[in-house]
Amino acid sequence: MxxxxxxxxxxxxxxxxxxxxxxxxxxxxxxxxxxxxxxxxxxxxxxxxxxxxxxxxxxxxxxxxxxxxxxxxxxxxxxxxxxxxxxxxxxxxxxxxxxxxxxxxxxxxxxxxxxxxxxxxxxxxxxxxxxxxxxxxxxxxxxxxxxxxxxxxxxxxxxxxxxxxxxxxxxxxxxxxxxxxxxxxxxxxxxxxxxxxxxxxxxxxxxxxxxxxxxxxxxxDRIMIMYAGSEVETGLTSDLLQRPRHPYTKGLIAALPGHTNDAKSSQTKRLLSIEGMPPELGNFPSGCAFHTRCNYAIAACKSELPESIQISDSHRIFCPVDPFSAKASIEGAK
Amino acid sequence: MRTKPVSDEKSQRKRFLSGNGFVPFILRRLLTSVLLVFGVTFISFSITQLVPGDPVAANLGQSAYSDPKIVAAFKVQFGLDKPVPVQYVKYVSKLLHGDLGISLSSKRPVLDDLKEYFPATLEIALVAVFLALVVGLLLGIISAVTRDRLPDQIIRVFSLTGVSMPAFWTALTAFYLFFFVLGWAPGTGRLAPGADPPPTVTGLYTVDSLIAGDFSTFKQAVAYLLLPAIVLAIYAIGVLTRFTRASMLEILGNDYVRAARAKGLPEITVIRRHVLRPALLSIITVAGVAFSSLLAGSVLVENVFSWPGLGQYAYRAAVGLDLPGIMGVSMVVATVYITMNLIVDILYRVIDPQMRDAS
Known part of the structure; x- marks a missing residue:
């Protein structure tokens, strides 16, 4: 327990x-x-x-x-x-x-x-x-x-x-x-x-x-990422930081100074940021609250609350699209 | 923490006065207080001179006023024949010897008048201050702790009423209700008509009767004292309640209060130790001002209750253009204000360690 x-x-x-x-x-x-x-x-x-x-x-x-x-x-x-x-x-x-x-x-x-x-x-x-x-x-x-x-x-x-x-x-x-x-x-x-x-x-x-x-x-040991009052991703610290699966987690990690894992941006030393502003209390978007700032959003993101997807025993995300699932590596990000 | 070599006694004394210790602080504030009192004499003297009106006409009968010899003699007797700056210098030099001049209306030394009237006012003012502090703080705390719930709503209505009602109206209404209608209050004055006041020690009848061991006079003095004191306190209670509530709510929103609650302390400890103490800092400031304004309220309240105090004396001196009398009252009121401020400043340092630690 x-x-x-x-x-x-x-x-x-x-x-x-x-x-x-x-x-x-x-x-x-x-x-x-x-x-x-x-x-x-x-x-x-x-x-x-x-x-x-x-x-x-x-x-x-x-x-x-x-x-x-x-x-x-x-x-x-x-x-x-x-x-x-x-x-x-x-x-x-x-x-x-x-x-x-x-x-x-x-x-x-x-x-x-x-x-x-x-x-x-x-x-x-x-x-x-x-x-x-x-x-x-x-x-x-x-x-x-x-x-x-x-x-x-x-x-x-x-x-x-x-x-x-x-x-x-x-x-x-x-x-x-x-x-x-x-x-x-x-x-x-x-x-x-x-x-x-x-x-x-x-x-x-x-x-x-x-x-x-x-x-x-x-x-x-573990990290839970929250957005607009909801969990978006939880995993062991090493998994989550090295192989993030949710677009928002990806964005957060890319925004870390010195923590960029994108080959191109590490060359240009440019800090990435997530487009747009976090939503205000009482004004959270429908469906997956992150869809307004997400590059991978599909129509369902706007209307339906995301279900949890278990990636491993200790790793889960709340994203119906799961854009980084095909390759668990880092190259998919842009 | 750093120590400098002391070159001579003078610089040592200078540093002592400008130092951050408690004693130099008090000395510094006392010094400015004395200067302030002199500033007050200058300003109130100037104002009495600027007011249109002839003190001679106000104090002599009509037939006496038509006799130039009597008028001239009156002016010489009270020094009114001298130019104003000379009058002021004479007044101040006498003041330094504890002489406040002779009242034009009572023809007695102003100091004796004040000694007689001031204790009466002091007596109701002290009781009013005590009531205001206890009731105002208590209601304010309850109001803040029960924020937006029923007790808070009720207290807010009452405190707003308290600060909105003019003193003369409260005094008349209270007198009508508790004397004429209900018969709870004994009447006007400090004691029943014909009753002997206790032998004067402090001039406060309650204290003096206790000193004399005369309990029936004590009870009577308290009975006569209560209603005017309550009426006088109502405004200060309203102000203090509202301010205590506001400053408690402000402190309640602080991180350190949340931190205190996160420690699992009983709510009463959180309020008493973590909220009330910082809230008191700003409450004290307002309390000082509210108490000083009691004296202003006393003019109206004393007239309604025929209370032979400073308020009545001030009223008579003003109507009679009794310049030494007016000056005497101004001095007393100014001294009370300045003393209140001094007490507030000292309490600040007692309550807030940051003021003591600051270097």
Whole structure:
């Protein structure tokens, strides 16, 4: 049994023009000790998927479907049950460490408050584990750091503190929402290295959400690609990055700097981009939402929701055309 | 963190005042406060001179006013025969010795008048401030937490009504309803007619009666105090409720609140520790202004309730063109405003560590 099994998750948000589905009929799993990457452009529903796991959807947001975590259904949890889950069993790291740490509370308070609440440990014990956590995430001088406020740290250090915060109650699942996006490139590498190390040292399941496939390539076991609230392709990281089958995945990979796998474009060193803009919430195209930007779209793409096509045990796509099936190599792309 | 060699005592003192510590900060703010008070004397003195009207005519009877000798003597007695700049310099130099001049209408030192009237206003204002803070914050928090649900909707209607009703109207309506119709309020004034006020220590009847151990007077003082204080507080309650709601909602939308919830903390801890504290920063600013404006409201409320306070004194001084009286009231009001601002600034630094850490 996987740690997390999400089935037919649909998230509806209230917008200015009425309700709109931000996540549509999404199903995926995260195994014990597995790193799953979820990638897609902004507005593809990645963050809403994560927030629905924690029962933290924004004002007037609703989630339907089924979320099975560690053997129990949690989508129907009461507020209280959700609170007992959050921070303790499922922890989350947010995108921007400049805004996700409280500016007025000391690092000690922020590192220990949930530990003391969930585990009912004494102040001294909580302080002791806070010190250990800070050394784990490689904050120099943990003693002084406990007394400091977040404003006294750089972005990278703050993200390390946020990671320490998330790890405090030893959660089974860690959700990292764009953990490196707000950071400088050099600092990003440090955070990724830290996540690698945590993975080795602790039996942690992690869901990394990002729009940057480069971040996922070295970190995750599997990747799920999302577009307009739906899954378009899921596969083992190596399969998906080297032999993408969905036109959208193909486009995302071609848009990566230094990751181009097209012989011609690597000669000209030109960055490819996907034509057009990602659709806005509440305005998703019919059928396969990507058909408006897809070079391979046929009439059925516009009218019918794509069914999943299983390519191998671990690899599936949602594309009736499957334009790269004949040759599983890279030459078909243009 | 960096230390520079100190060359002489003067530069050390200079750096001390411009330093970022708590004491230099307070000293700096006190210094500017004193300067502000002097600015206020200049401006209010100028305004009283610019207002058309003859204080002599306003304060002497008709027959006395027609006698040039009496008029001249009156002018000499109150220094009105001197040119205006000389009057101002004299006023300020007396002020430095704690002398606010003689009131034209009561013929008593203004300082004595203020000592008598100000505590009455202070007493209802303090109660009103307390009520406004407790009720306004509480309603604002409930309103924000139950956003768009029934409690929020009800509170929003009431707070909007509170800020929309003019003070004199609330005062008259409340007085009519609770005194004439329901008979709950005891009446006007600070104590029942003929009742002896407690021996003066602070001038606040409630405090003084407690000091004297006189509980029946204390109860009576509270009963007389309550209605005018509530009426005075209504506007501030409305303002604070609305502002608390708005600033709570703003903070509730922050990432760090979502992060706090993601830690599974009880909602009450999230609100108290993570939301209320940053929200207080902006609430305090508005509270400072709202409390200072209580004094303006007191002029109308005191007249309706025959409350012998600064508002009534200000009204009489203004009608009688009693220049020293008007100046005295201006000084008190200005001092209250400036003190409120000072308190707000100090609270800012107490609440927000970033202001202390900033270098």
């Amino acid at each position: 996987d740690l997390l099994t999400v089935k037919n998750l649909t998230v509806t948000l209230a917008t200015g023009r009425g309700d709109a589905a931000a996540v549509r009929d999404l199903s995926f799993t995260v195994g014990h000790g597995e790193f799953l990457g979820i990638a897609g452009e902004s507005g593809s529903g990645k963050t809403m998927t994560a927030l629905s796991l924690l029962g933290l959807l924004p004002h007037k947001g609703r989630a339907t479907g089924s979320i099975n975590f560690d053997g129990r259904e949690i989508l129907t949890s009461s507020k209280r049950e959700y609170r007992d889950l959050r921070g303790k069993e499922i922890a989350m790291i947010f995108q921007d460490p400049m805004t996700s740490l409280h500016p007025m509370l000391t690092v000690e308070v922020q590192l220990t408050e949930h530990l003391r609440h969930h585990r009912k440990v004494s102040k001294d014990a909580a302080r002791q584990s806070a010190l250990e956590l800070l050394s784990t995430v490689k904050i120099p001088d943990p003693e002084a750091a406990l007394r400091a406020h977040p404003s006294q740290f750089s972005g990278g250090m703050r993200q390390r503190i946020a990671i320490a915060m998330a790890l405090a109650c030893e959660p089974k699942l860690l959700i990292a929402d764009e953990p490196t996006t707000a950071l400088d490139v050099t600092v990003q590498a440090g955070i990724l290295k830290l996540l690698h190390q945590l993975r080795k040292e602790r039996n942690l399941s992690v869901m990394v959400i990002t729009h940057d496939l480069g971040v996922l390539s070295s970190l995750t």
